[in-house]
Amino acid sequence: xxxxxxxxxxKQINEQTYVDKLPSEAQLTDHYQVSRNTIRKAIDEVCQQxxxxxxxxxxxxxxxxxxxxxxxxxLSLGAGKAMxxxxxxxxxxxxxxxxxxxxxxxxxxxxxxxxxPLIHVLRLRQLNGQRYCIExxxxxxxxxxxxxxxxxxxxxxxxxxxxxxxxxNNAENYISVTTLNDQQRQLxxxxxxxxxxxxxxxxxxxxxxxxxxxxxxxxNADLNLYFHSxxxxxxxxx
Amino acid sequence: xxxxxxxxxxKQINEQTYVDKLPSEAQLTDHYQVSRNTIRKAIDEVCQQxxxxxxxxxxxxxxxxxxxxxxxxxLSLGAGKAMxxxxxxxxxxxxxxxxxxxxxxxxxxxxxxxxxPLIHVLRLRQLNGQRYCIExxxxxxxxxxxxxxxxxxxxxxxxxxxxxxxxxNNAENYISVTTLNDQQRQLxxxxxxxxxxxxxxxxxxxxxxxxxxxxxxxxNADLNLYFHSxxxxxxxxx
DNA sequence: TTTCATTTGTCCGTATGTATC
DNA sequence: CGATACATACGGACAAATGAA
Numbered sequence: 263x264x265x266x267x268x269x270x271x272x273k274q275i276n277e278q279t280y281v282d283k284l285p286s287e288a289q290l291t292d293h294y295q296v297s298r299n300t301i302r303k304a305i306d307e308v309c310q311q312x313x314x315x316x317x318x319x320x321x322x323x324x325x326x327x328x329x330x331x332x333x334x335x336x337l338s339l340g341a342g343k344a345m346x347x348x349x350x351x352x353x354x355x356x357x358x359x360x361x362x363x364x365x366x367x368x369x370x371x372x373x374x375x376x377x378x379p380l381i382h383v384l385r386l387r388q389l390n391g392q393r394y395c396i397e398x399x400x401x402x403x404x405x406x407x408x409x410x411x412x413x414x415x416x417x418x419x420x421x422x423x424x425x426x427x428x429x430x431n432n433a434e435n436y437i438s439v440t441t442l443n444d445q446q447r448q449l450x451x452x453x454x455x456x457x458x459x460x461x462x463x464x465x466x467x468x469x470x471x472x473x474x475x476x477x478x479x480x481x482n483a484d485l486n487l488y489f490h491s492x493x494x495x496x497x498x499x500x
Numbered sequence: 501x502x503x504x505x506x507x508x509x510x511k512q513i514n515e516q517t518y519v520d521k522l523p524s525e526a527q528l529t530d531h532y533q534v535s536r537n538t539i540r541k542a543i544d545e546v547c548q549q550x551x552x553x554x555x556x557x558x559x560x561x562x563x564x565x566x567x568x569x570x571x572x573x574x575l576s577l578g579a580g581k582a583m584x585x586x587x588x589x590x591x592x593x594x595x596x597x598x599x600x601x602x603x604x605x606x607x608x609x610x611x612x613x614x615x616x617p618l619i620h621v622l623r624l625r626q627l628n629g630q631r632y633c634i635e636x637x638x639x640x641x642x643x644x645x646x647x648x649x650x651x652x653x654x655x656x657x658x659x660x661x662x663x664x665x666x667x668x669n670n671a672e673n674y675i676s677v678t679t680l681n682d683q684q685r686q687l688x689x690x691x692x693x694x695x696x697x698x699x700x701x702x703x704x705x706x707x708x709x710x711x712x713x714x715x716x717x718x719x720n721a722d723l724n725l726y727f728h729s730x731x732x733x734x735x736x737x738x
Numbered sequence: 739t740t741t742c743a744t745t746t747g748t749c750c751g752t753a754t755g756t757a758t759c
Numbered sequence: 760c761g762a763t764a765c766a767t768a769c770g771g772a773c774a775a776a777t778g779a780a
Contacts, residue, residue, distance in 0.1 A: 263767075286744080286746085287745070287746070288744085296769085298769090299770085300768060300769080315670055315704060318775065318777075319744080319745055319776030320744095320746075321745065322746090323708065329700075330605070337727075431730070432730035433729050434726070435729060436724040438697065438722070439677055439697045456695075457677055459677045483677065485676065486674045486700075488672070488673065488675075489729070490673070491673060501748075524763080534749080535750050536750095537749070537750070554765075555758080555764090556756070556757050556764075556766065557763080557764055559764065
């Protein structure tokens with residue numbers, strides 16, 4: 263229930279029903295007809311997504327997530343949700359859809375042994391006709407037995423949820439700067455050596471079983487990856 | 501109080517008192533002599549740092565965070581804590597320590613008007629004799645009236661905490677790829693055009709007032725910025 | 739400066755639901 | 760199936776910060 267309330271609050275923020283700050287807990291309690299604790303749990307969720315900052319004695323203030331004109335991807339929304347804002351406008355060209363065996367890197371990150379079977383998907387994604395990102399994804403075949411080409415052209419996470427009831431519970435995120443690798447150059451025909459902002463994610467579901475490892479390289483030189491960190495902590499920070 | 505319990509649980513994990521999983525909530529309730537709600541809030545904090553995975557009906561399992569060959573800065577630890585691991589080994593060369601007036605960019609992010617007085621600190625930081633990062637920081641003079649050269653050579657946040665009782669409560673983080681700007685080239689004598697992983701942070705204290713805007717450019721081409729994102733969410737993700 | 743109502747932060751006890759084993 | 764363990768929700772109490780009178 264508090265999930266639904268959280269979703270609704272986020273919706274109100276997006277629709278600018280709430281502009282500068284949220285109504286007080288008392289007002290929200292009244293509005294949603296639930297206890298204060300439930301409201302607070304809902305607000306916790308919204309805060310965790312970096313949309314609010316909380317001020318004791320004052321209220322909840324809405325964060326403006328912008329970097330001037332530069333495009334921003336909010337990673338605090340959690341895996342799968344981060345891209346949703348742009349996801350509907352993205353088109354995907356599937357450059358590879360194949361079974362492979364885990365190498366050292368993949369085995370390390372997926373907590374499996376070398377040689378375990380994986381599905382490899384390489385996609386070039388476009389936004390408004392512009393190259394947006396290139397994404398290498400590896401799925402554990404023990405979890406995701408099969409992926410159709412049609413699914414790979416759309417939202418894979420959606421298909422995985424539909425067919426295997428797997429959705430992302432949490433994720434580890436690594437951000438670095440890289441260039442395209444040989445396979446990516448060959449299949450895209452892009453041969454320049456540009457440094458690309460790169461996001462590597464290990465996605466976990468349910469009991470925190472890693473089921474997916476993906477590396478996304480963004481072509482847009484202006485792109486910003488955003489996330490919010492808060493200090494839950496009272497004190498010191500020494 | 502639940503902060504202290506969270507800290508203690510983390511300590512027990514680090515000391516391997518708890519190896520595979522945590523004691524049950526009932527046992528922890530008994531051990532710390534607090535209510536179950538308080539235990540759960542403490543555990544929430546530990547989870548948020550990515551140290552635990554929670555399994556309904558089963559228990560809390562300790563995450564084994566795998567190490568990588570590439571150097572990693574863990575930003576999930578929260579603002580101010582992220583750099584602590586390396587901070588003590590960093591030496592800082594202060595390239596600029598001056599009063600400036602806020603420009604458009606700074607005003608936007610610090611939620612102030614153009615022309616407000618700021619302190620600008622430009623530091624070149626080294627790790628084991630190697631260039632590690634270059635950091636531009638702007639402090640609101642209304643909050644931080646003065647910074648000494650000695651403080652700038654050490655930990656500025658520590659000095660700010662000591663002199664003004666200001667510590668970071670939460671932060672907005674933007675990660676992008678940039679190159680050095682003119683002032684940075686001039687003052688460092690570095691004139692190549694390398695793409696650098698760049699972290700822009702707006703730091704808040706008292707949860708509401710932005711007091712610092714800093715941009716850090718990392719020289720290490722292998723560096724990874726890490727953070728953990730969890731889904732608090734039960735369900736769907738549609 | 740003090741006072742006071744508002745608002746968020748913390749903690750408690752209890753009850754019920756649901757997943758795991 | 761029953762026992763255990765985590766998830767959700769309610770209601771109440773007091774503390775602490777804010778902001779306006």
